[in-house]
Amino acid sequence: MSRAGTRAAPARADDQLRRERWLRVLSPIAALVLGVVAWDLVVRVNVLPPYVLPSPLLVLQTLFADWAILWRALLTTLAITFEGLILALAGGIGLAVLFNQSRAVEYSLYPYAVVLQVTPVVAIAPLLLIYLPQQVAVLACAWIVAFFPVLANTTLGLNSVDRNLLALFSLYGASRWRILVNLKLPAALPHMLGGLKIAGGLSLIGAVVAEIAAGSAGAGSGLAYRIVESGYRLNIPRMFAALILLSATGIAMFIALSALTHLLLRRWHESALVEEG
Amino acid sequence: MAQASAVTVASLRGVAKRFASGTRALGDLNLDVRQGEFLTLLGPSGCGKSTALRILAGLSEASDGVITWPDASARAAGAIGFVFQEPTLMPWANVFDNAYLPFRLAGTSRAQAAARVNAALDGVGLGDFADAYPRELSGGMKMRVSIARALATQPHLLLMDEPFAALDEISRFKLNNDLLALWQQRGTTVVFVTHSVFESVYLSNRIVVMTSRPGRVFAELTVDTPYPRSESFRTSAEYVAHCRRASQALVGAMAAGESA
CATH class of the missing domain: 3.40.50.300 (P-loop containing nucleotide triphosphate hydrolases)
Structure with missing residues (x-):
């Protein structure tokens, strides 16, 4: 191969990589801009009143005008979501470890964890609202939907430990505690993080569903409550504004949890491997 | 001999x-x-x-x-040291920590074991790879780590x-x-x-x-x-x-x- 050839090839590959990266960033932005323009045109051409479909500009104006109300609502929803997620993480991992240590506990409790998961949370929420104070009920809903993916994934991770490594640990006389801390939990970490990523989105959904179920009875006013309230008042622009904030929250959580996963696994796990060459 | x-x-x-x-x-x-x-x-x-x-x-x-x-x-x-058909390394731990495992399980501190772990790694020609992670190594090198781990405790x-x-x-x-x-x-x-x-x-x-x-x-x-x-x-x-x-x-x- 000639010298020119060897030098040109990586340069071309670099160019291609750069173009690919720009494409990945610009394509969704372009799609968004097109969508918003189309939305705006539909409103203008049909001269739709704001209570049928507000224009994107009006939604944006409402977002700023109602910022004080929406910001407080966002903080409430965020707090519930995070609390639900942390409880789900603690409960899911704790229960998975318990299941892993005792088959009897696993057999007696796992079916009910599944029942909790497959029963639609929308149907449970009204019942919880009867028996629990509203804040606690909303938190319980967020927890119920979020804990199962953590439990299921962590259980899978704890059970898929390399058998030979397990044999090696017992050869060196490791205690159950050592096996759990030094072998099973690190081996389960990628699965656990996968569960956490799903749980993040679900916790937000649980919080929103519970707030909507709480409806007008709601004293603590999260974003979902604001949406319901705005719906009753035909304040459609504010509904859209609150919805945008909810989506943004979901996206932010997904990005944050993906970053956390990458940070924890980048040195050793295949999923964090950057393809070279 | x-x-x-x-x-x-x-x-x-x-x-x-x-x-x-x-x-x-x-x-x-x-x-x-x-x-x-x-x-x-x-x-x-x-x-x-x-x-x-x-x-x-x-x-x-x-x-x-x-x-x-x-x-x-x-x-x-x-x-007793055991070497399996697969290297059987912990992917989340670097080469040093993998070879240190028998000592960790015996309750020996990292500092106390360091000399022997490093000697075992030197013995299999991996002295310079203590900080590498298993996925960065070739199949033969992984097997060397596995052998170093088995020999580190100087088994009978x-x-x-x-x-x-x-x-x-x-x-x-x-x-x-x-x-x-x-x-x-x-x-x-x-x-x-x-x-x-x-x-x-x-x-x-x-x-x-x-x-x-x-x-x-x-x-x-x-x-x-x-x-x-x-x-x-x-x-x-x-x-x-x-x-x-x-x-x-x-x-x-x-x-x-x-x-x-």
Whole structure:
């Protein structure tokens, strides 16, 4: 191969990589801009009143005008979501470890964890609202939907430990505690993080569903409550504004949890491997 | 220099193993492991040689028979090293931490163990890779880490279950040589399992050929070529003659296994 050839090839590959990266960033932005323009045109051409479909500009104006109300609502929803997620993480991992240590506990409790998961949370929420104070009920809903993916994934991770490594640990006389801390939990970490990523989105959904179920009875006013309230008042622009904030929250959580996963696994796990060459 | 002595490290008498599925992996295995020797269990797959090794390590219980250890300390944690067919490294831990594992499980602090862990890594030529993670290493290098981990505690007995079967020939030859060098330096007793006639002759001073269904000893061969053995041994007439004898024994063992 000639010298020119060897030098040109990586340069071309670099160019291609750069173009690919720009494409990945610009394509969704372009799609968004097109969508918003189309939305705006539909409103203008049909001269739709704001209570049928507000224009994107009006939604944006409402977002700023109602910022004080929406910001407080966002903080409430965020707090519930995070609390639900942390409880789900603690409960899911704790229960998975318990299941892993005792088959009897696993057999007696796992079916009910599944029942909790497959029963639609929308149907449970009204019942919880009867028996629990509203804040606690909303938190319980967020927890119920979020804990199962953590439990299921962590259980899978704890059970898929390399058998030979397990044999090696017992050869060196490791205690159950050592096996759990030094072998099973690190081996389960990628699965656990996968569960956490799903749980993040679900916790937000649980919080929103519970707030909507709480409806007008709601004293603590999260974003979902604001949406319901705005719906009753035909304040459609504010509904859209609150919805945008909810989506943004979901996206932010997904990005944050993906970053956390990458940070924890980048040195050793295949999923964090950057393809070279 | 390490050579076989008359002292027995472990002896198996009438050891049998029946799995829950009803498979008889071992039936009436009689075997003595002598101190300082390089003993190879050679046999077709399914002859129970790995099972025998796991029973020796205490990783599996014999269904029948007795295993005696004249020196009880030879069974203490850390006195037996085990190398599996796969490197069996913890992917989340770097090379140092992987080799440090036996010490960590024994409650020895990192600082106290550092010198011995580093010496073990130097011994397999990986002194510069202490901070690397397993996925950054080649198959042969991973196997070296696995060997370093097994040797770090300076075990009396090193058990190796087809450790080089998955490696390419060049890496395997190199590791064969390095393993022999380490064995000669340290005088550790080695029990090595393989299905390769060539590997068994090159490495060991005693070969036990096993037959299958159920696994038992079929023949025993002595390879009296003195150590150190090098690449020139691989091409010598003596090596070929030993290989022919071992091959014939293996063919006989397989025929005996089929007729049983």
